[in-house]
Amino acid sequence: MRTTKKTSLTTLLKGAAAALLAGSLSLSSAFAADFPDKDLQGVIMWGAGGATDNVARALTPHVEKYLGKKIVLTNKSGGAGAISTNYVFSRPANGYTVLYGAENPQIHGVLGLSKLDYSSFIPVNIIASGTTVIVTRADKEWKTVKDIVDDVKAHPDTIKMGTAGPGSLPFVVSSMLKTTTEMPVLTVPFDGEGPGMTALEGGHIDFMAVGLTAAREQLKAGRLKALAVVSDTAVPGMENVPLITEDFPAFKKFLPWGPFYGIFVKQGTPEEAVKALTDAFAKAVAEPQFQDFIKDFGATPLNIHGDEAVQYLKHNQSVSAWLLQDAGAAKISPEELGIPRP
Amino acid sequence: MSTDLSYFLMPWLDPSLMMLTALGTFAGIYIGAIPGLSVTMAVSILISFTFSWEVNDALALMVGVYMGGVYGGSRTAILLNIPGAPSAIATSFDGFPLAKLGEAGKAIGVTTVVSFIGGMVGIVVLALAAPMVADFALMFAPRDYLLLAVMGLLLVGSMSGESLAKGLFSGALGITIGMVGMDPLTAEGRFTFDSVTLLGGIPYVVVMIGMFGISEAISQLHHLKDVVIRQDVSKILPSWSTVVKYIPLSIRTSFIGVIIGALPGTGGDIAALFAYDHAKRSVKKPSRPFGQGAYEGLVAPEAANNAAVGGAYIPMLTLGIPGDAVTAVMIGALYIHGLKPGPMLMIETPHLFWFSVGNLTLANIFMLIFGLMGIRLFAKIVEIPKGVLIPLIVLLSVVGAYAINNNVVDIYWMLGFGIFGYLLKMYGFQIGPVILGVILGPLMDVSYRRAMMSVNNTPDAFFMDLLTNPISLVLTLAILFMLIGQTPLWTKLKAGLAKAKAA
Known part of the structure; x- marks a missing residue:
């Protein structure tokens, strides 16, 4: 009798717990189904x-199709990206503000x-x-980067790198090039790759490192x-251009490195979102339509997320941060910030 | 040739393309008229909106918005003394005084016609000489941009009003405001006090809206009891003889507009200011003194900023290099639609060039039609009772300031600059030079440093370049002439020359 009672109590408790659990589960699944319940x-x-x-702008219409809600896009440029990063970080971590x-x-x-x-952010997608x-004007006599470096060394402080x-x-x-070759080149900074290439075409600078996208x-x-x-492995479509590591093996330690485009939400955003x-x-x-766009754009598709994306970001940061430190361009040592050497 | 013509006529013969161009132009005029709602923003929103459309349809709409928007900025500049866009700043100098004289209707009429003339000059240059102009624009070195900025800053002299000293102060203040934020060359924060918000700088449109809009609203409070100025709307279409009279000036300033527009570092706002200054220097007998309602002061900037549209298209279509902020967004739109903007664009998609020319022409005609429609109604805005008008101006200014970056802080800046601008006006400081400084200060700063870095910081090499490079030499001489032309030395020199001739 007693045992039965106990059993029934346990059953009851178990049942209650199960119900609670089920309830919370259904609640969370309901939440997942609910996200997003308004525009982002x-x-x-x-x-x-x-x-x-x-x-x-090329990607968002596709995302909206799968998300079922609109993503209202706004440009917040300024501070080399610091303004937008700080803004998104200042918003609630609910997945409704995407960087x-x-x-x-x-x-x-x-x-x-x-x-x-x-x-401070979760990578949704890289x-x-x-x-x-590394590009120069078509009428320049240089054939390789080594030619440039030799020329710069023969004529110090006259050749201009954008x-x-x-x-x-x-x-x-540019920092990679200068640290590796120690060439006495003049550097002239422009407002971006586009304006720099315009100056290159106009003959106001002599060579420049730019994204393939822009060039x-x-x-x-x-x-x-x-x-x-600037890669140590062949890039599809660019097989006839030599790799930087062929003339400068010292570049290997910086690679693979490249610019990337990614989607981020603030740390602490609910898992379901x-x-x-x-x-x-x-x-x-x-x-496929977006993949075609990316290829036309001169970029390499990645489409990575989760841990893989986190690892990618960490490596990229280590390389850039320590590179700037070694080139003497860093104001705060990466060590101080806890960024490990690559 | 016949294929070129068929591409040119594409938007004219397809009713849906024609409708889209018309719709875009109509919308553009009103987007342009509202301060803070910029053409750049409208075009980037249209990219997402027209994502699944045919590329020609999307372009037709965008071209319309661009053409209409550049013109639309003049509306609020004339009626309310708030330039709807930076390219209409110079328009307000003589446009608003005209509204105060009861001639708002005629002012808008003249503006519309010269905008059309300017637009056509831009399109003709684009159609006939695009590759040449593009190559010419590429020849501008950092030092030439420096010279352009210096030349522009000399306009302080013609905008100072009662006192040159006060004008110089305003200009310097503007330059300082323009310097706030991250130094683009070294990423060092300037006047930021370690605040991340300030790192992004103060958008100059915010300064513009505050100093023109809010300060105007506060100033109006002094005139609450004034009799409302009746607007004469009996004759809004300028007579043929008036148009003919302004044609030489519109053509001259249109060429200024095309060149400045084609330069990748400058756009319609700077073109309009240069054109205004040109009018002030070259027109001996304006209809009224400049700054008090001279039609010449309206004609020059409005012809120039619409001509700059065709100018900005030149490097975009021939080289894939944007001539201004709007064409930068258009290049993005072309990418997204699978086209490849660049030097090969005209070879790979040969229809695009003449299609764009045809489309721009069509948009320009629609701009003329829509611009002339409804002027009577618009001119009456000035007659709205102050109690309604002032809150409207404030509302418009707040919405505009927020719309730039969707940033609440910008509203505070705008209000702060509004009150400050009012105080400046009260004490006889002009607002024009402040805006001039905010726009040109940063251009001068980075161009000077770039020019010096290019010669390894050796001043003698820098000065040699000024004398040996043809473009730099012309610009340097122009600056010297502008400076010496205002001194007694020049008058003496001229008198001496005249005497020598007589003898």
Whole structure:
């Protein structure tokens, strides 16, 4: 009798627990099904017309299809990405504010721009990574990067290398070149890759490291020529351009490195929301139409998320941060910020 | 040739393309008229909106918005003294005084016609000389941008009003405001006090809306009891003889607009300011003194900023390089639609060039039609009782300031600059030079440093370049002429020359 009673009590308790559990489960699944129950805000790190903006606007209509809600896109440029990063971080961690970012915040710490980097965010998707090429005007006599370096060493402080503001792709790759070759070149920073290439075509600078995305059409038209691909493995479509490591094996330690475009939400966002976003973005990035766009754009598709994306971000940050430290461009040592050497 | 013509006529013969262009132009005029709602923003929103459309349809709509928007900025500049867009700043200098004189209707009429003329000049240059102009634009070195910025800042002299000293102060203040934020070359924060918000700088449109809009609203409070100015709307279409009279000036300033528009670092706002200054220097007998309602002061900037549209298209279509912020977004739109903007664009998609030219022409005609429609109604805005008008101006300014970056902080900045601008006006400081400084200060700063870095920081090499490079030499001489032309030395020199001739 007693035992029966006890059993029934246990059963009751178990049942209650099960019910509770089931209830919470159904609640959470209901939540997952509910996300998103309103339109989202998409914050683009760079201004209208830039590469990040192009990727964001080409991708979002596909995402909306899978998400079932609109993503209202706004550009919040400024501070080399610090403004948008800080803005998204200041919003509630509920998955309704999504950051469309590029690689820049990864070195905001060492440059002393902002304390926030992507470790404060969850990567929903790393969409694609860019390839970097070293370009010069087609009528220049140089055939390889080695020719440039020799020429610079023979004529110190006269040859001009274009770059862009600290934290940008041309800036990082220029630092790689200068640390590796120690050549006495003049560096002239422009507002970005586009304005830099315009100056290159106008003859106001002599060579520049730029994303293939920006240079592709100029290369195809034969106005500019690529002297090297900044990679240690062959890049599809660029097989006839030598790898930078062929003449400068010391570059190996920096590679693979490249700019990337990604989608981020603040740390602490509920798992269900992250999952819903991750699924929608992964499907959208995989759409053939978007993949064609990425290829035309001169970027390499990645479509990674979760741990893989976190590892990717960590490696990228280690390389950039320590590179700047070794080049003497860092204001705060990566060691101080707990960024391990690659 | 016949294929070119058929591409040109594509938007004219397809009713749906024609409708989209018309719709875009109509919407553009009103987007342009509202401060803070910029054409750049409208076009980037249209990219998502037209994602699944045919590329030609999407372009037709965007081209319309662009053309209409550049023109639309003049509306609020004339009627309320709030430029709807930065390219209409110079329009307010003489446009608003005209509204105060009861001639708002005629002012808008003249503006519309010269905008059309400017637009056509831009399109013709685009159609006939695009590759040449593009190559010319590429020849501008950082030092040439520096010279352009310096030349622009000399306009302070013609905008200072009662006192040059006060004008210089305003200009310097503007430059300082423009410097706030991250230094683009070194990523160092300037005047940021370690605040991340300030790292992004103060958007100059915020300064513009505050200093023009809010300060105007506060100033109006002084005139609450004034008799409302009756607007004369009996004759809004400018007579043929008036148009003919302004044609030489519109053509001259249109060329300024095309060149400045084609330069990748400058756009319609700077073009309009240069054009205004040109009018002030070259027109001997304006209809009224400049700044008090001279039609010449309206004609020059409005012809120039619409001509800059065709100018900005030149490097975009021939080289894939944006001529201004809007064409930068358009390049993105072309990418998203699977086209490849760049030097090969005209070879791979040959229809696009003449299609764009045809489309721009069509949009320009629609701009003329829609612009002339409804002027009578618009001119009456000035007659709205102050008690209704002032809150409307404030509302418009707040919405505009927020819309730039969707940032609440910008509203506070805008209000702060509004009150500050009012105080400046009260004490006889002009607002024009402040805006000039905010726009041109940063251009001068980075161009100077770029120019010096290019010559390894050796001043003698820098000065040699100024004398040996043809473009730099012309610009340097122009600046020297502008400076010396205002001194007694020049008058003496001229007198001496005249004497020598007579003798």
